[in-house]
Structure formats: C-alpha cells, structure tokens
Amino acid sequence: MRDRRIKWLILWIPTVTIGLWEYVRHAFLLPYMTMELGNLLAPFIVLVVTMTLVRGLFQRLEHSQSALQRQRSVSAALEERERLAAELHDGIAQSLFLLAVKLDQLDQAAGGEPAVRELAAQLRETVRVVHEDVRQAIANLRMPPSAEGDAWVVPLRELLGETSAIIEARAEFRWTIPEDSLSDKEKVELHACLREALLNVRKHARAQTVQVVGEPTGNGGFRCAVEDDGVGFEGDPLQAQGRFGLRMVRDRARRMGWTFAIERRNGRTVVELAKEAG
Template sequence: MNHRFASIRYSYIRSQLYGLFLSFIVLLATLLTIYVLLEPTWLTIKGIFLFMFLYFLVALIVSIYAGFKSGGDLKYRFDYLSTQITQFANGNYQSRLHFQEGDEITRVANEMNALGEALQDQVKSLQRMADERADMAKNSYKTAVMEERQRIARDLHDAVSQQLFALAMFSEAAIKQLDEAPELAKKQMMEVAKAALQSQTEMRALLLHLRPVYLSGEPLDKGIIKLVNELQQKSHIDFQLSLPDNLNITETIEEHVFRIVQEALANILRHSNASKVVIQISNRSDELLLHISDNGNGFNVDEERKASYGLKTMKERSEELGGTFRIRSSEREGTYVDIRIPC
C-alpha cells in the first residue's frame, strides 16, 4: 500500500492538494484582513466561511481530478519507457517508442530509440564477427580436432580412468571376500555395479563430444533429431522435441545452436540423472528461442556456474551471436536453460 501511494500519480495529487491548502490559507487570510481593516457591509464572517467552504470543496475535487489525470498520463509514459528497457534486456532491440509531446520524456524516448539502433548494429557486428570466426574455424579444423582430442583425453584420464581403477579395486576386494564374508562381497559388488554405470554414463558424454563439430550441411532440426535418436538408443531418457521446419537462420547460428544443444545434453548425461529432457526451438519477433530442460537432480547455479566448463561454453556461444543466456536450477527440481538469439 505504501509503495502504491509513492507512485507518480499520487505524487501529483499530493502536489495539487498542497497548492490547494496554500491558496486556501492565503485567500482566507486576505478576506479576514479586509473584514477587520475595512469592515465592508457586504462582507460578513458567515459569508467568509461559507465561501471558503464551497471554495475548498470545489477546489478539492478539481485538484484530485487534475492530479490523477496529469499523473496518470505521466505514469503511462514511464510505463512505456520501462517496457522498452525490458525489451532491450530480453534482446529485442527492434522495439521503438513514439511520443508526440516534445518534452523531456520524449527526448529520453528518442535517446532510447537511438540506443536500440546502436545495440541492433552491435548485434549485427557480433554475428558478422561470428561468421568470420566460423570461417576461420573451418580453415583450422585440424587444429580444433587436435585440441578436442586432447581435452577428451584429459577427461578420460581425470574421470573414466579413475572410475575404472576404482572398479578394479572393488572387484579384487569382492573376490577376496567372496568365501569368507559373502555379505561384504555383495556390498562391494553393488559398488562395482554403481561405478560401472557411472563410467558408462561418463563415456557416453565423452562420445557425444566426439561427434563432428559442424552440421556438415544438414539443417539444424535434422542434426538435433539425429543426435537425440543416437542418445535414445543408448540411454533410458525420454526426449521431447519441438523443432520448426525450415528455420531462416544463418549457417553460423545453426552451428552454434547445435553445439549448445550438444553441450547441454552432455551435461545432462553426466550429472543430472534425468529421465525426461525437453528441447524446444521457435522463431518469434525476429528472434530464435531455444529452451532445454530436464527433470534431473538440479544444482546450485551460483556455485556451478563458476566451475562448469560446459556452462561457460554455452554462455560464450550465446553471447558471440549477441544473444542472452539464462539458466535456472535448484537441487532435486531439474534444470532450465533459455537462450534468445536475434536473427
């Protein structure tokens, strides 16, 4: 309630009432001074207070209406400015404001329109730079493949090799305890099964990165469908896809989006333990919208964002195209990734 009465509209009403109060005091003092000094026959105390009461009543109604009307018009214009800022924050730089009043607010609106044009030009420059980088990346494909192999080799050494070592240790211990302590051996075999499942999941995620870096001429929707079909054959995850046909986007955007989806699925395989994954792509208002969600374990976004190589890569690829990257997650409530890319 206090926040509501602090709005511009009620500030105008308060200023009108303040003016009414001052004019009421001045007029009352003037009439009383005339009555005391000159004592005209036509002016009486009763007449003064009757006139002041009627004046106050009429002026109160006029002040409230004028303040409400003037403050309301100003509030609507500020609301338009706020909506424009929200549009810019969401990556919609084509939105424009049109005011005819010619005052300071119109000047601010024109400056915001100029800012939108500058941001739109910047997005085009970023996408042009992304196209140039994509061409350079294709020319240096062998170097990229070597770097990818080295990174996967490090992942194999850090994750899978350690898990296989633990698998061998548990197996040897179980064999030794099989005759003397069968219950302990059973427990250790359960650990073996758990470690084997984790190694299998990690290997699938690594194999996902071994796919070609580029779509190799395929459209984005077919590349994602092929990727999901391969994963469905090797996992128990239920994939739900919503992909439009004939997306009118550049080859660079297709490749970046494909790699973002690939990275997101690798993270899901490794960490989420999800049973359902949703991938949605849509075109709206000259924007490409990408949504990826799962019903897995979830995580603390603030802690994981700093440490996760995959999240950093997805965010960097989005920003290279002038887009926005948002991720929401909490423990045991799944993960939601939303990306907007201007087209």
C-alpha cells in the first residue's frame, strides 16, 4: 500500500467510523438506546477503531518510511563508494603506473650499476604491491554490498580458491568471527593482511595444503591466520631481501594494535594476527 493512500486512510477512518456509528444508532438502535448512552459510546468506538485499524496503518507507514530511508542510505553509500573508486583509479593508480614507468627508465639509465639496479628493483616491487592493494580497494568499492552477514570475507574465500588452483593445493576456509564484532576499519585491514599472506603463499610456499582461519577469542578479540605446509623459510623472513609483503602485514598489524607472528608449527608455516580481548 502506498504511503499516500495510508495517510488518507488515517485521516478518513475516524470520520467514517463516527458517521457509520451515528447511522446505525439512529436507524437501528434508537428504540433500544438513549441519546445520552449513544453519545457516551461514540468516543469509545472511535478509540477502539483507532487502536486497531489506524494503529496498524501507522505501523505500516513507519515501516515504509524506514525502508525508504534505508534505501536512500544504501544509494548514498553506493554513490560515495563509486566516487572513491573513481578517485583512486584516476589519482593514485595512474600515479603508481607513471612511477613504474619512471623506474623502468631509471633502470635503463643505470646501465650496469648494481646498487642502482637493486634499489630500482626494490622500489618496483614496492610499487607493484601498493598498486595491487589499490586495485583490490577499487574492486571492493565497486562490489555491491551483499545482504549476507559474511559478505566482506567472500573475496578472501575466492582468493584462497584461486591460490589453491594456481599452486594445485588443497584449500580450507574456516571463519567464525561474527560480522558485528569487527569495525569497518578492522575489516579493511584484515582483508589486506590476509590477502598479502595468501599472495606470499602463492609466490613462495610450494605448499600442498593452505588454510585460512578466523575465530573469535571472546570479548571482541580474534585470531586470524594463514597456514600452509610448504617449504617454509630460513632465518628471519621479515629480513629477506626484496620481500616486502610480510613487513607490510606486520606494520599494518602494529598500527591497529594487533599482535603479529610468523613461525613454523608442526611442519607448517603460520602467519598469525590476533587482537587481545577487550
């Protein structure tokens, strides 16, 4: 029922009710009911009708207005997401592309200078990682919000599937962190960290199985991990030459106040993020 019709019904029902009551009283009840009793019953009859029919109409009108407000909020959010995605694409993404071109030119101009070539390679890897993050952010912004509670983890599940297909490994995804226990910023940072950890598995692990785990630890805390049974690492992986992804994950975790760990456990490499219970 349209809002306009509901409003008209709310206006007309009390008037029609009192009119029908007066007609019935004078046409059928006058021999059995005094004028004073009829006048006394009239407001109670209007009150009963108002508390039933009109009250229900008011509830429907409120629901309709709430739904309209939610729709407007979603539309505004979608427009803002599209605007941010366009700004990222036209601004940062284009600048990163230009920077990569300049690094190629620097590499060519350096000739045989090993130090310059090594520095250019490191900078190029950094630009590549940042560019991938920006592309993922643009894709996430342009992805329509889903009504599913765990919709924000769908891209992680898909990336895990892609990783397992590329390296021909068995994948497992276990996620039990409640949607409403994470802030929007925590979701963004977790997505970026776990994504980088999965890319690290794809590039270096040569694993047979890979697993993504997200579980609550009570009072708003959580534990997230990417685990694989690959070749592992020697020494400190955070100091490995030309490998910046895990350092970026560590730095993101520190900025969020989370703990970060990378270690071998029972023949598996575990990259773990954890938030202490509040």
